[in-house]
Amino acid sequence: MSITITAFERSPDGGKGLARDTRVRWALEEAGLAYEVRLVPFRAMKEAEHLALHPFGQIPTYEEGDLVLFETGSIVFHIAETHAGLLPADANARARTITWMFAALNTVEPPILDLGTARLLEGDKPWHAERLPLVQDRIRTRLTQLAHRLGDAEWLDGAFTAGDLLMVSVLLRLRSSGILDEYPTLAAYVARGEARPAYQRAFAAQLAVNAKPAAG
Amino acid sequence: MSITITAFERSPDGGKGLARDTRVRWALEEAGLAYEVRLVPFRAMKEAEHLALHPFGQIPTYEEGDLVLFETGSIVFHIAETHAGLLPADANARARTITWMFAALNTVEPPILDLGTARLLEGDKPWHAERLPLVQDRIRTRLTQLAHRLGDAEWLDGAFTAGDLLMVSVLLRLRSSGILDEYPTLAAYVARGEARPAYQRAFAAQLAVNAKPAAG
Numbered sequence: 001m002s003i004t005i006t007a008f009e010r011s012p013d014g015g016k017g018l019a020r021d022t023r024v025r026w027a028l029e030e031a032g033l034a035y036e037v038r039l040v041p042f043r044a045m046k047e048a049e050h051l052a053l054h055p056f057g058q059i060p061t062y063e064e065g066d067l068v069l070f071e072t073g074s075i076v077f078h079i080a081e082t083h084a085g086l087l088p089a090d091a092n093a094r095a096r097t098i099t100w101m102f103a104a105l106n107t108v109e110p111p112i113l114d115l116g117t118a119r120l121l122e123g124d125k126p127w128h129a130e131r132l133p134l135v136q137d138r139i140r141t142r143l144t145q146l147a148h149r150l151g152d153a154e155w156l157d158g159a160f161t162a163g164d165l166l167m168v169s170v171l172l173r174l175r176s177s178g179i180l181d182e183y184p185t186l187a188a189y190v191a192r193g194e195a196r197p198a199y200q201r202a203f204a205a206q207l208a209v210n211a212k213p214a215a216g
Numbered sequence: 217m218s219i220t221i222t223a224f225e226r227s228p229d230g231g232k233g234l235a236r237d238t239r240v241r242w243a244l245e246e247a248g249l250a251y252e253v254r255l256v257p258f259r260a261m262k263e264a265e266h267l268a269l270h271p272f273g274q275i276p277t278y279e280e281g282d283l284v285l286f287e288t289g290s291i292v293f294h295i296a297e298t299h300a301g302l303l304p305a306d307a308n309a310r311a312r313t314i315t316w317m318f319a320a321l322n323t324v325e326p327p328i329l330d331l332g333t334a335r336l337l338e339g340d341k342p343w344h345a346e347r348l349p350l351v352q353d354r355i356r357t358r359l360t361q362l363a364h365r366l367g368d369a370e371w372l373d374g375a376f377t378a379g380d381l382l383m384v385s386v387l388l389r390l391r392s393s394g395i396l397d398e399y400p401t402l403a404a405y406v407a408r409g410e411a412r413p414a415y416q417r418a419f420a421a422q423l424a425v426n427a428k429p430a431a432g
Contacts, residue, residue: 055365056323056358067308073322074315092283095294102289105322107272113326122350127343134338142272149271 001065002036003028005075006050007209008059009039015210016176017203020072021060023169025205027076027162029198031083039209073105076162086162093158100156100163108146109170111138115177139179147183154192168193217281218252219244221291222266223425224275225255231426232392233419236288237276239385241421243292243378245414247299255425289321292378302378309374316372316379324362325386327354331393355395363399370408384409 005028007021021037028035044050046057053061054070062069062078069075077098080086088094118135122128146167150156155164171190174180180187193199221244223237237253244251260266262273269277270286278285278294285291293314296302304310334351338344362383366372371380387406390396396403409415 051361051364056319056361058323067311069311069315071315071318071322073318074311077314077318078311095283095285095290098293099285099287099290102287102293102318102321103272105318106287106289106325107274109322110326110329114330122347125343125347127341127347131338131341131343145267145272148267 003033004036004038004063006038006040006053006059006061007206009041009209011206011210013210015207017206018173019059019206022202022206023072023166024060024062024075024079025202026165026169026199027079027086029201030085030165030196031079032085033079033083037205037209073101073166076166077101080162086165088158088161096157097161097163100161101166104163104166104170108142108167109173111135111142112170112173115139116173136177136179139174140182143179143183143186147186150185150189152185155189160193160196164189164193168199219249220252220254220279222254222256222269222275222277223422225257225425227422227426229426231423233422234389235275235422238418238422239288239382240276240278240291240295241418242381242385242415243295243302245417246301246381246412247295248301249295249299253421253425289317289382292382293317296378302381304374304377312373313377313379316377317382320379320382320386324358324383325389327351327358328386328389331355332389352393352395355390356398359395359399359402363402366401366405368401371405376409376412380405380409384415 005021005024008019011019013019025035040050040059045059050061051057053063053068056070058070060070060072060075062075067078069078076086080097087097114135115132118128118132122131155161156167157163168190171180171186172194175190180190194203221237221240224235227235229235241251256266256275261275266277267273269279269284272286274286276286276288276291278291283294285294292302296313303313330351334344334348338347371377372383373379384406387396387402388410391406396406410419
């Protein structure tokens with residue numbers, strides 16, 4: 001069955017690969033799956049046709065025959081569960097991989113997203129400059145703990161898994177802040193993720209969409 | 217194999233059932249599983265012994281033989297995957313349930329947690345009163361979308377699933393704010409979750425720990 005995902009017609013990051021379709025593209029590339037992409041303009045994100053696929057009006061979505069999924073974590077898990085390469089076969093290692101998937105999205109990403117929210121939605125507020133260090137320190141708390149657990153290992157738990165795919169993707173959002181560079185082992189971990197051929201193909205595919213000159 | 221989870225020795229909510237061990241207790245009760253609870257004092261949360269189980273120094277954790285898990289979403293999923301009652305058997309319905317699990321924790325809960333963070337960590341800041349409505353409106357955006365998708369259905373996708381368990385648990389955190397009452401269908405959805413016998417048992421079990429008079 002053919003797979004179709006949605007992505008921004010034009011990503012707000014201008015092709016840095018930080019929109020969530022890159023995570024799904026990466027998982028599809030790791031699994032060696034072909035896929036189609038339907039680009040969604042901003043004006044259509046909150047309209048009925050797209051909301052039927054994604055109740056929160058975001059991208060990506062995933063369509064495969066009768067199946068419609070949203071939520072990047074769940075799409076990556078579906079790909080990982082139905083194809084080799086992203087989930088260990090051993091039952092305990094598999095459960096731990098799923099733990100890291102949730103940890104990436106539910107424990108590490110929220111303070112990182114708060115930094116983006118502070119800049120995008122509250123950057124013009126009188127409290128922005130004074131509040132920013134509080135937001136940044138909440139990120140540092142998580143990164144310190146994550147770096148402690150990773151130690152000098154290559155990946156979070158044995159071989160590369162969907163847990164690493166999501167954790168690397170989450171940490172990539174920090175690069176422009178400079179905070180990631182305060183944690184050399186995490187910066188190296190992210191670089192290992194980016195060096196994977198499947199990530200390279202996913203990045204190039206989203207860049208081909210987002211680096212196009214604006215129409216007209 | 218016996219199951220042991222960790223919980224706060226004394227929950228910051230004083231027994232309202234909002235600490236995350238209640239979610240895991242609820243899943244265990246839905247699955248009809250016996251479990252032990254090891255209570256962790258605050259002073260021990262960030263110490264090496266607990267960090268070996270949970271790298272981010274939180275509760276709950278889950279131990280079953282050689283398996284150690286953290287992250288509530290992953291623990292609930294492990295219980296759901298290995299026992300009947302929380303995940304549909306049909307492959308597509310199962311994948312959609314997992315989507316709702318991630319949606320609860322990754323899309324609906326973060327703005328709700330931001331409200332708690334604003335009150336607990338920034339309640340004494342000069343910007344608190346002016347910033348609070350921004351945080352509350354981000355919650356309303358999500359609740360409006362969620363209420364639209366739920367419509368007049370009993371649960372999010374057919375029968376009660378682990379997706380509902382997590383979504384109800386996330387929404388419960390809003391009750392004291394009054395925001396949930398602005399969405400009568402969501403308030404009724406939460407009440408349906410709370411009325412389940414398994415939830416009642418989970419709630420009573422955490423209350424038995426947290427409502428005890430302080431020692432000494």
